[in-house]
Amino acid sequence: FAPSFLGTKLSSGLSQSASTTCLEMKYTLVLVRHGESTWNDENRFTGWYDCPLSEKGLKEANDGANLLKEAGYTFDVAYTSTLQRAIKTLWIILEEMHLMYIPIVNTWRLNERHYGGLTGLNKQETVDKHGKDQVLVWRRSYDIPPPDCDDSSEYYPANDPMYANVSKEDLPKSESLKLTEERFMVEWDANLVPLIKSGKKVIIAAHGNTLRALVKHLDGISKDDITGLNIPTGVPLVYELDDDMNPIAQEGAIAPLTGKYLGDLDKVRERIGAVAAQTK
Numbered sequence: 001f002a003p004s005f006l007g008t009k010l011s012s013g014l015s016q017s018a019s020t021t022c023l024e025m026k027y028t029l030v031l032v033r034h035g036e037s038t039w040n041d042e043n044r045f046t047g048w049y050d051c052p053l054s055e056k057g058l059k060e061a062n063d064g065a066n067l068l069k070e071a072g073y074t075f076d077v078a079y080t081s082t083l084q085r086a087i088k089t090l091w092i093i094l095e096e097m098h099l100m101y102i103p104i105v106n107t108w109r110l111n112e113r114h115y116g117g118l119t120g121l122n123k124q125e126t127v128d129k130h131g132k133d134q135v136l137v138w139r140r141s142y143d144i145p146p147p148d149c150d151d152s153s154e155y156y157p158a159n160d161p162m163y164a165n166v167s168k169e170d171l172p173k174s175e176s177l178k179l180t181e182e183r184f185m186v187e188w189d190a191n192l193v194p195l196i197k198s199g200k201k202v203i204i205a206a207h208g209n210t211l212r213a214l215v216k217h218l219d220g221i222s223k224d225d226i227t228g229l230n231i232p233t234g235v236p237l238v239y240e241l242d243d244d245m246n247p248i249a250q251e252g253a254i255a256p257l258t259g260k261y262l263g264d265l266d267k268v269r270e271r272i273g274a275v276a277a278q279t280k
């Protein structure tokens with residue numbers, strides 16, 4: 001691994017040895033939300049429901065892979081959730097980039113925020129029934145979770161063999177962004193930060209709300225401002241991090257993010273707007 005350096009920051013008053021201690025490491029971290037899923041296409045609250053990518057989502061994953069390839073990125077380790085839409089997006093990217101040999105870590109801690117009792121419902125019909133403001137609170141407020149799903153619900157992860165190895169107390173019946181952030185951060189602090197700091201180039205293929213939780217943390221976005229932030233499907237988002245895992249602002253970043261999306265930024269903005277417009 002050959003780390004890249006931000007520069008020596010040599011100032012005239014510093015001795016040679018003091019200047020050496022001013023070297024800063026720069027780590028690249030790439031985030032990508034999965035391509036459009038069948039339930040995104042049907043405009044249904046999805047959360048932990050394990051639907052596949054739509055045809056459009058498969059193409060978005062391919063386009064994302066090409067952007068990464070063209071820009072010369074490469075990876076040593078990949079992280080993703082246990083949900084097929086994120087896994088498949090990652091597989092497509094790794095296949096296109098000839099990186100299918102790298103280790104992939106699948107963890108439920110990167111799963112989408114659990115949509116509780118809203119799972120499966122049509123987003124626009126939910127607006128018609130409960131009003132736009134209430135649905136916006138459920139979709140985008142920081143600490144108010146949607147209503148719980150029932151114990152007997154097929155959407156309660158404790159009823160899904162996929163989570164048989166996860167302690168029942170960890171399995172949600174519904175999650176706010178705050179709860180999502182808390183369980184994601186366990187993985188971030190314990191495994192991802194040490195991995196990135198060891199010099200491994202990491203790609204994370206995850207979900208709209210888990211990535212909102214991560215960029216909120218990285219960019220120090222307030223709980224008010226995070227309500228207005230939407231992440232488009234299939235577009236790689238590149239962060240450069242310093243030694244303390246603080247992001248270094250990238251040219252072309254779309255505020256409040258300091259990481260930059262790859263590709264045509266007007267199209268990215270349009271796609272961000274389309275996510276927000278799923279409930280009108």
Ligand SMILES: O=C(O)[C@@H](CO)OP(=O)(O)O
Nearest residue numbers: 044045046047112139208
């Ligand atoms: O339904 C979901 O799980 C998420 C992401 O697709 O939707 P939203 O953008 O409404 O949080």
